[in-house]
Amino acid sequence: xxxxxxxxxxxxxxxxxxxxxxAALVIAVMMLYTYKPNPIMNSYAATxxxxxxxxxxxxxxxxNHEHAVQRQVVIVHLRSARLYCTGGxxxxxxxxxxxxxxxxxxxxxxxxxxxxxxxxxxLLAFGGHIAMGLVGISISLFLQAxxxxxxxxxxxxxxxxxxxxxxxxxxxxxxxxxxxxxxxLIPPVSAVMDALxxxxxxxxGVLLTTxxxxxxxxxxxxxxxxxxxxxxxxxxx
Amino acid sequence: xxxxxxxPLVEVNSIGKCYGKRQVLDGICMRVExxxxxxxxxxxxxxxxxxxxxxxxxxxxxSGQVIYEDPKVTIGYAPEIFPGxxxxxxxxxxxxxxxxxxxxxxxxxxxxxxxxxxxxAAYRSHPMPSFSKGMLQKVNLMQSLLMQPKLLLLDEPLSxxxxxxxxxxxxxxxxxxxEGAAIVFTVHEEQMAQALADKIHMLQGGRTVNQITxxxxxxxxxxxxxxxxxxxxxxxxxxxxxxxxxxxxxVTEEFGxxxxxxxxxxxxxxxxxREVLGSGxxxxxxxxGDGQGYTKxxxxx
Numbered sequence: 001x002x003x004x005x006x007x008x009x010x011x012x013x014x015x016x017x018x019x020x021x022x023a024a025l026v027i028a029v030m031m032l033y034t035y036k037p038n039p040i041m042n043s044y045a046a047t048x049x050x051x052x053x054x055x056x057x058x059x060x061x062x063x064n065h066e067h068a069v070q071r072q073v074v075i076v077h078l079r080s081a082r083l084y085c086t087g088g089x090x091x092x093x094x095x096x097x098x099x100x101x102x103x104x105x106x107x108x109x110x111x112x113x114x115x116x117x118x119x120x121x122x123l124l125a126f127g128g129h130i131a132m133g134l135v136g137i138s139i140s141l142f143l144q145a146x147x148x149x150x151x152x153x154x155x156x157x158x159x160x161x162x163x164x165x166x167x168x169x170x171x172x173x174x175x176x177x178x179x180x181x182x183x184x185l186i187p188p189v190s191a192v193m194d195a196l197x198x199x200x201x202x203x204x205g206v207l208l209t210t211x212x213x214x215x216x217x218x219x220x221x222x223x224x225x226x227x228x229x230x231x232x233x234x235x236x237x
Numbered sequence: 238x239x240x241x242x243x244x245p246l247v248e249v250n251s252i253g254k255c256y257g258k259r260q261v262l263d264g265i266c267m268r269v270e271x272x273x274x275x276x277x278x279x280x281x282x283x284x285x286x287x288x289x290x291x292x293x294x295x296x297x298x299x300s301g302q303v304i305y306e307d308p309k310v311t312i313g314y315a316p317e318i319f320p321g322x323x324x325x326x327x328x329x330x331x332x333x334x335x336x337x338x339x340x341x342x343x344x345x346x347x348x349x350x351x352x353x354x355x356x357x358a359a360y361r362s363h364p365m366p367s368f369s370k371g372m373l374q375k376v377n378l379m380q381s382l383l384m385q386p387k388l389l390l391l392d393e394p395l396s397x398x399x400x401x402x403x404x405x406x407x408x409x410x411x412x413x414x415x416e417g418a419a420i421v422f423t424v425h426e427e428q429m430a431q432a433l434a435d436k437i438h439m440l441q442g443g444r445t446v447n448q449i450t451x452x453x454x455x456x457x458x459x460x461x462x463x464x465x466x467x468x469x470x471x472x473x474x475x476x477x478x479x480x481x482x483x484x485x486x487x488v489t490e491e492f493g494x495x496x497x498x499x500x501x502x503x504x505x506x507x508x509x510x511r512e513v514l515g516s517g518x519x520x521x522x523x524x525x526g527d528g529q530g531y532t533k534x535x536x537x538x
Binding site (some may be wrong): 003004007009010014015043067069070073074075076077078079081199231232233234235 | 251285287290291294296297309312313314318319320322323324328332333335336337338368380384428
């Protein structure tokens, strides 16, 4: 699996498709921290949302960077399409962990906060960033070219899902009572964002539940993707 | 794992494949034996590449099943088109070898050997996007041979190769066959089918129209495909018993009701046409049946 992840990372970096989402991510974070001092948890909530958007974009560019024939050859060598898709997913998880660490540690390294962060807040920030990044990636899995043929549809769907995700709490408030259970379908981005912003006043159990919801959401989507990917056709170019 | 002595490496049992309402393959059966080569022959769109992709596990059949004697059998697959990836051949083959679990020293040895055999050693560190079609095809073939697979699936392997490279490939494939590998390949070049194939599997419109097996050298003969109408069942059977007849099928979908497509040897096609007209039938089309009417034991006209 390590060889597969290494190959996928090399292939992705050579494709240069990473450049746009990574550049956008860096610019957005730089702009956020232009001035100092910054409020700790509010800033982390903002960078977590940026990471959600960035990871969804990175996920889409990563999953679409390979030529279909390149994918076919690797699947045959692995003798399993599911293994290939698992490798891709793990590569994206690795990228998410690295980016989450970078976004959490950057303001500390450059002293952008007025007060010490403390290990509890740091732990929450890591958890929140990883959860948001994984949700972003799990959404991109279903919008890759082998699932949504037209890239314009995929981008449109991605933007729509992002808007619904970020405005999730507000949208849920507008739903009639009978439709409120539908909120479980909305990616739990706004809930994690709210939890991070109010982390200082919320009980640990509430925060844990919110993060667990996001991790579970991402895990369910990833599980569904891997289940389905083993039964798909990879013969078309 | 214990194997039955006569169990083939792969057994294809009546597989079909549909894309929506379009039937791409229908009721295909074949046995892929160790140390034997099977040529898949047919026109463009006859389902050869789809069948190869199903054998490679890239496409799931809609019906029927593919049974591998050993589910973990090593498979080498060379697709028809190979893109100019942003790797050098050496980097690419090393990545593929590592993914397949080859030991570093063994991997290095095999890459060196393949580079020499395909005369690509001088280009081992050149980026592939600058390669010609033939050079990319060599990298494609090298990746398929890297693991010394028990089952080799090649889609138009000669495509883009010059004469010496074609010769080199043929020698290599015959060598692999002698070592016990099974080879399934699609081909348009008679020469390759004659030199390599032990079995020819002819496809037309996603169906098997003929399977020829034998040890004697192949004499390939071109055929004609005749679509006609207005024949009774008895007349159709009478035509099917004529010398030179290869196969027939109902072509209702393409041409309307009560139309039949006959594949016959081209040497007897004039006689066959006269027979159809003499029986009161009408002829809708006569086309060269390249790649669908191969037979053995006769010389091409």
